[in-house]
Amino acid sequence: APSYWVPNKDVHECSSCKLVFGSEHSKHHCRACGYIFCDTCTTHRATVPLLDIKTPERVCDKCYDKLQxxxxxxxxxxxxxxxxxxxxxxxxxxxxxxxxxxxxxxxxxxxxxxxxxxxxxxxxxxxxxxxxxxxxxxPNYWRPDSECHSCFICKHRFNNTTHRLHHCRKCGEGICDTCSPNKRPVPEREWFTPERVCKSCDEAMDKIEQ
Ligand SMILES: [Zn+2]
Ligand SMILES: [Zn+2]
Ligand SMILES: [Zn+2]
Ligand SMILES: [Zn+2]
Structure with a gap:
């Protein structure tokens, strides 16, 4: 059985209606949440994105609603x-x-x-x-906001007015408005329209292009 399925032997009642399983009942796993249910609580079938299977599978009522x-x-x-x-x-x-x-x-x-x-x-x-x-x-090369306390270039602390936090599309560092006045495409980062770059990347890219 798939690893997310709750083991059969540990379960004695339906996870939904609490019916106690006897020998006359069959246990069914919901393919979405992996919990065990009785027959009546798993009448629905739905495609479960997690499984990567395109055919509808047995799911519990709760998961059925969620999967619509x-x-x-x-x-x-x-x-x-x-x-x-x-x-x-x-x-x-x-x-x-x-x-x-x-x-x-x-x-x-x-x-x-x-x-x-x-x-x-x-x-x-x-x-x-x-x-x-x-x-x-x-983009995952961007420095996380939590690490950006001050501008990478001018070292001014970020605030919500004069020194807002921006990211250079080239190096991904946190920079302020003043230190990123120019926009240019950064094809190696998949930015094909002009995007914000910091002063030092802007100058570096100028040199390469000349
Ligand atoms: Zn049930
Ligand atoms: Zn379920
Ligand atoms: Zn700055
Ligand atoms: Zn930069």
Whole structure:
């Protein structure tokens, strides 16, 4: 049996209706949560994203509800909205960025998010790792916000007004607005439209191009 299945011998009652299993009852594993249920509590069949099998499998009533496509998409949407709301600096909303051209940032970010959904469809369902999503939607070469206390170049402490935290798309360091005045494509990081780069990367890239 798959490792996430609760062992048969340890279970004496249905995890849902608490029916005590006798010799006349059969035990069934829910393919999604792995718990054991009676016949009547596992009448539904659903495709379980975790299993990578495209045919509907036996699931318990609770998991059946969770696995409905409408529920799935609302879970993703909620997480996504939640992530954006709680981290205004992370997506560099506000400031000069959003007024310049909002599409500039939305194209690569939304593309990354779509990839994330297809990769993690199983995980997101089961433990709602909001933190995990937050980390994955940002490029992994970026220095985490928690480590960015002051600008990598001018060393000024970050705040929400004059020295907002931004990330250089080239080196991934946390930098302030003043130290990242220019935008340019960074093809080696898969940014093909002009994106924020820090002063020192900007100069370094200038030298290479000359
Ligand atoms: Zn039952
Ligand atoms: Zn279940
Ligand atoms: Zn700075
Ligand atoms: Zn840089």
């Amino acid at each position: 496509p409408s529920t799935l998409s609302s879970v993703f949407q909620n997480n996504y909205v939640h992530t954006q709301k709680t981290n205004p600096s992370e997506y560099e909303t506000g400031g000069s960025d959003s007024s310049a051209d909002p599409n500039l940032y939305h194209i690569p970010m939304s593309r990354r998010f779509v990839e994330l959904v297809t990769n993690n469809v199983g995980r997101v369902m089961y433990d709602y790792p909001i933190k995990h999503i937050k980390e994955s939607t940002r």
